[in-house]
Amino acid sequence: MRILLAEDDASIAAAVRSALQQGGHAVDHVTDGASADNALRDHDYDLLVLDLGLPQIDGSEVLSRARKRGANLPVLVVTAREGLKERVRVLDLGADDYLLKPFALAEFEARVRALLRRRASHGAPEFRIGRLRLDIPGHRAWIGESPLDLTAREFGLIEALATRADKVTSRAQLVEALCNWDEDLTDNGLDIALHRLRKKLQGSGTNVRTIRGLGYLLEETADA
Known part of the structure; x- marks a missing residue:
């Protein structure tokens, strides 16, 4: 955050x-x-x-x-x-x-x-979508009952998406959520982090969908 x-x-x-x-x-x-x-x-x-x-x-x-x-x-x-x-x-x-x-x-x-x-x-003990569970303040994630190992950048991405789960998150919002004022995140670095996060979410019933021209949306998939 x-x-x-x-x-x-x-x-x-x-x-x-x-x-x-x-x-x-x-x-x-x-x-x-x-x-x-x-x-x-x-x-x-x-x-x-x-x-x-x-x-x-x-x-x-x-x-x-x-x-x-x-x-x-x-x-x-x-x-x-x-x-x-x-x-x-x-x-x-x-x-x-x-x-x-x-x-x-x-x-x-x-x-x-x-x-x-x-x-x-918002009053609930944790965030859930599909089989993915997030304890955002505790920086912990699970797929079902199995812990999900995420890097700090990957967790920052899914946190930014989860806290805006009902709306599209732009690339600029993702970069802003991940960086301090004195740090830079390149477009390539963001794409790499998104690719790795998507791979780790396989089997979770959750996906990061690209909304062309607008940004990204965390959504539940059919295999949830």
Whole structure:
């Protein structure tokens, strides 16, 4: 999944970004509120990790603007601002969770998993299509009861397709879901990853169908 990290403390940002990337997520990092606001306008994210004490525009204002625009992505606020009134204020603005600095990375990762699980599953414990089962936050996949071995890129592809399972996903959306701002994915690299994913999905009752000129669709097949 693609995550926006808005944090101006370099050491915290480095640790959090590393933990998220090791979890298989694409992470875009900004250090001020104006950049966070612009990123949320220009890109689709699955989660926002938001520090309140950002320069230029306060994190509270970034959150308020995003909700007023109708953005429904989950928001995990990480801040040094203590107090019940402050937590209530931020939650009322639209934050989904609130973590006080300093925090243990293990707790941070658990809260991220919980928020992403709710977003990915829409209340269901896992995503299913054909004989394919996905635990998206846990980065696990099965065909029936047999584990499906996927690389990080392959899982990123099927995750992007699964979270848009009712609509066509364009090549640009796949590239955006797989890459950080500072990484490139060539057309050839995307085609290779799609080819390998399709081979691994054989026998799952699931296929990635090409919709010429539009993109790709994850669909159930007749052998499900």
